[in-house]
Amino acid sequence: MAEICNVCHHHCHLSEGKAGACRARGLRDGKNVSLSYGVISSLALDPIEKKPLNRFHPGEYILSVGTYGCNLSCPFCQNHEIAQVSVPPSPSGYMTPDELSSLALRAHEDSGNLGIAFTYNEPLIGYEYVLETSRLNRLNGLYNVAVTNGSVSPEIFQLLLPCMDAMNIDLKSFSEEGYRLLGGDLSTVCANISSASRAGCHVELTTLVVPGISDDPEDMKKEAAWIASLDPGMPLHITRFFPRYRMDSGEPTPVDLLYLLADIAREHLKYVYVGNV
Numbered sequence: 289m290a291e292i293c294n295v296c297h298h299h300c301h302l303s304e305g306k307a308g309a310c311r312a313r314g315l316r317d318g319k320n321v322s323l324s325y326g327v328i329s330s331l332a333l334d335p336i337e338k339k340p341l342n343r344f345h346p347g348e349y350i351l352s353v354g355t356y357g358c359n360l361s362c363p364f365c366q367n368h369e370i371a372q373v374s375v376p377p378s379p380s381g382y383m384t385p386d387e388l389s390s391l392a393l394r395a396h397e398d399s400g401n402l403g404i405a406f407t408y409n410e411p412l413i414g415y416e417y418v419l420e421t422s423r424l425n426r427l428n429g430l431y432n433v434a435v436t437n438g439s440v441s442p443e444i445f446q447l448l449l450p451c452m453d454a455m456n457i458d459l460k461s462f463s464e465e466g467y468r469l470l471g472g473d474l475s476t477v478c479a480n481i482s483s484a485s486r487a488g489c490h491v492e493l494t495t496l497v498v499p500g501i502s503d504d505p506e507d508m509k510k511e512a513a514w515i516a517s518l519d520p521g522m523p524l525h526i527t528r529f530f531p532r533y534r535m536d537s538g539e540p541t542p543v544d545l546l547y548l549l550a551d552i553a554r555e556h557l558k559y560v561y562v563g564n565v
């Protein structure tokens with residue numbers, strides 16, 4: 289028996305023993321479960337600016353954790369070793385929400401760690417783990433941060449929002465066509481950015497400028513105007529693409545183009561940062 293997963297816009301038909309397009313959810317004993325629950329692929333105490341979040345506790349550090357899988361299929365994925373693969377059959381790291389939150393608390397006591405950033409792969413498709421750990425973090429007085437593609441259903445996003453203190457959300461392109469190339473959906477991402485902003489969560493956005501996908505100055509004009517309609521003080525990171533993964537030939541984004549796009553964005557927005565230059 290197949291079941292439809294409604295965690296994101298793909299609405300995968302899951303059949304028993306198989307995984308969906310994200311490789312991180314599947315049907316087991318008739319239930320739609322997170323296959324990456326607690327399976328840790330990466331763990332590091334990172335500067336908060338590396339998320340990137342420039343206006344949320346600048347100068348401080350946050351314990352950053354990744355699992356496996358992603359529901360987009362960007363051909364330039366910077367973390368494809370963990371995001372574009374299945375959960376390994378014998379993973380090297382497993383942590384319960386309680387173990388992870390306790391580790392973050394110890395790092396807070398030892399070195400002022402802010403809390404936990406769910407990052408590296410797409411965290412929200414494994415929302416159960418994020419939710420349970422975030423609730424424990426709240427009890428432990430720690431902050432919760434999500435670095436996400438913003439491509440889950442509004443219901444899942446709303447479930448997580450009350451636990452989130454800050455998010456960096458990718459706005460990968462401001463065209464439906466650009467998102468289609470990546471297996472995403474622009475309207476879903478925009479709706480989630482909008483609700484995070486309305487909920488008072490600290491939101492910063494990232495647009496990676498990929499030649500041919502997200503480098504159109506006209507799109508940047510529309511994107512910046514749209515962001516300003518939500519909040520002109522919402523920071524936007526315009527970052528440089530380097531050849532990677534399936535787009536491993538060609539040139540990095542020209543630096544002049546990044547500065548041109550940043551100038552366009554600054555006509556509408558107060559905080560625009562150029563990254564990876």
Ligand code: SF4
Pocket residue numbers: 293294295296297298299300307308309310311312313314359413
């Ligand atoms: S979360 Fe994964 S399994 Fe569910 S619809 Fe999205 S891609 Fe498919």
